[in-house]
């Protein structure tokens with residue numbers, strides 16, 4: 001299983017804090033985005049925003065980074081206000 | 083040397099081994115630029131002046147609006163329509179006469195950065211938009227000036243320290259590569275609550291004090307606050323070799 005967590009505005013946009021996915025058929029962060037995007041228009045839009053950031057096991061990575069069973073994959077947006 | 087009066091006043095800081103008298107002297111001799119005196123710049127400037135930072139340059143081109151007052155705690159009703167930097171400088175000078183406060187009543191641009199950055203030891207990015215954040219990042223890389231970034235919207239905050247004097251330090255552009263679609267999320271579109279700003283500004287002030295007193299400051303670490311679940315998360319990041327701003331050219 002892969003544990004997927006969302007932070008900041010994503011939690012409200014997706015109405016979801018975290019979820020788990022079966023790890024087979026998922027080899028990269030991009031695969032996770034692709035699978036979750038199929039859920040609805042809202043997920044598709046939110047997760048395909050060009051500024052979306054991702055981390056695997058608390059390391060910031062790009063979307064081509066590999067994932068495996070037991071990983072925690074986090075998604076969050078840049079916060080820019082102040 | 084610190085005066086006897088200063089030794090008394092700052093005694094609770096001086097008694098901390100990691101600060102000591104040398105640290106307090108370093109704070110007194112320090113020059114710090116705060117870019118933006120809104121929700122983050124208000125508490126950050128208060129804490130740095132209170133701690134005994136010798137010179138603060140505070141820059142903001144905006145005027146005070148009634149909707150700023152619930153979080154921009156230096157300002158009051160009768161300051162509405164005044165320039166933020168000038169108003170903050172006046173209040174801080176009155177409360178902390180040991181600190182020299184210079185107001186810059188303009189949002190910094192590259193030209194102003196070229197003038198001010200060589201004079202300061204560290205910059206706090208307390209701005210409220212990504213264009214300004216990219217601009218100050220680039221200027222700090224160019225002038226090799228440490229940059230303490232803070233940001234907050236809603237119940238969320240992020241804090242990042244960039245030290246261009248350290249060849250391994252990632253920059254703001256490494257973290258958020260510029261994309262055509264800049265995020266539209268800001269305090270006008272999704273709101274903000276004051277204590278989140280206080281927590282992030284507190285982190286910025288703490289990193290600044292650590293840096294000025296020669297303590298270790300964590301670079302390549304994105305600190306993220308989720309104020310709803312009371313969780314801080316740390317994400318580690320790397321300098322991007324192909325970064326157009328800090329990468330090897």
Ligand SMILES: [Zn+2]
Nearest residue numbers: 253256325328
């Ligand atoms: Zn960079």
